[in-house]
Amino acid sequence: MKRSGPLFTLLAGLLLALFMLSLNATTGTRSTSVGSDTPPDTSSPSPKPTATATATPEKPSRSPSPSPSKTALPTGDYAGRTDDDSSAVAVTLRDGKAVAYFCDGRDQESWLKGDVKDDGSMRLTSQKGDVLTAELTGRRIRGTVDMGQREYGFTADKALKPSGLYRATETVRGAKVDGGWIVLPNGRQVGILKRDDKPAAAPPIDPETGAVTVDGQQLTARPVTP
Template identity: 85%
Template sequence: MKRSGPLFTLLAGLLLALFMLSLNATTGTRSTSVGSGTSPDAASPSPTATPPSTATPSKPSASPTPGPSKTTVPNGDYAGRTDDDSSAVAITLRDGKAVAYFCDGRDQESWLKGDVETDGTMRLTSQKGAVLTGELTGRRISGTVDMGQREYGFTADKALKPSGLYRATDTVRGATVDGGWIVLPDGQQVGILKLDGKPATAPRIDPETGAVTVDGQRLTARPVTP
């Protein structure tokens, strides 16, 4: 019995050693398996596709808004009398310009010119300081003529040919001739003819041709434009 004790002890130690050896082998295999495996999460990520950038369409540049075009008053001829019926006034409009003639048919006259505004207003002046202020409304120009010593109100209606404003300048028998005529819508004529600067009542002209005889010589009075 004394000899069986050490034998059991040796056998127990051998079994313990085999158990430990088996345990170590199992643990090492598991560790190696886990360590050598590639986790799906550890795989290098595939490049993320970048969505194509969408170009923002540029807004077309706004074209400048055209400003209102500047228009001139209609071309036309106008003729009439002063409010006191002592004189006549004729005005011709062309492309925003105006020329006017004031005449009493005896010894007082004035040629005036200037611009016409887009609203039909005008301020015309002469070389001697006379001023015509008027406004075109419809088919009529109304206003005043300031001759310095006196101011005249007037109304000039639209005139159709041969009515209107005429002038003739020439030399007759060595004398300088300068004549102005206003042919009114009713056919009447008011004008002054100067011979070497001396005024007198102008002879009648043929409104269809402008023909006029001065001191035996035939001249032609022509429509006046600015």
């Protein structure tokens, strides 16, 4: 009975030693957390500021450039002599149209008409085929009249009333009368009066009123316009 005491004491010591070893093993175990790196920041990135669209101010619409104004069409009355001083020429311009009269004061005459270009050039024709080609420069018209048998150069200057071109058409004593007159700037008159198409020198007119007496009958010669 006395021998079992030490045996129990030995067993108790072994049990205590086993308990201590078990306790140390439990408390010395390391934490087995997965991965030692710091976890990535899972917070969502701050949104980038949205660029505010700056409205570009509209350029003021440009009004279309005005069309260049057209050159005023020449207007006026012109009268002068041929270069050989044998005949007279008068030209009347209105709104881009022209009428001209060539006359030698005896038996040769021609009425011509046509258009005037913006640059002052013109080509006028008669029913008989006569042609006047000329150009207005400043206060003067310079050109030629082609009468078929002959061509005449001429110069006609700007004419002030009563100078200019006149015409009278009437029936006198049963005859058809057609007269044309050029009143030159110096007051001289050159004209032809036809009676039933028979030409003769025209009697003078009153430049202020256009009055003219033909075979005892008074007629009125009026300024000619295109």
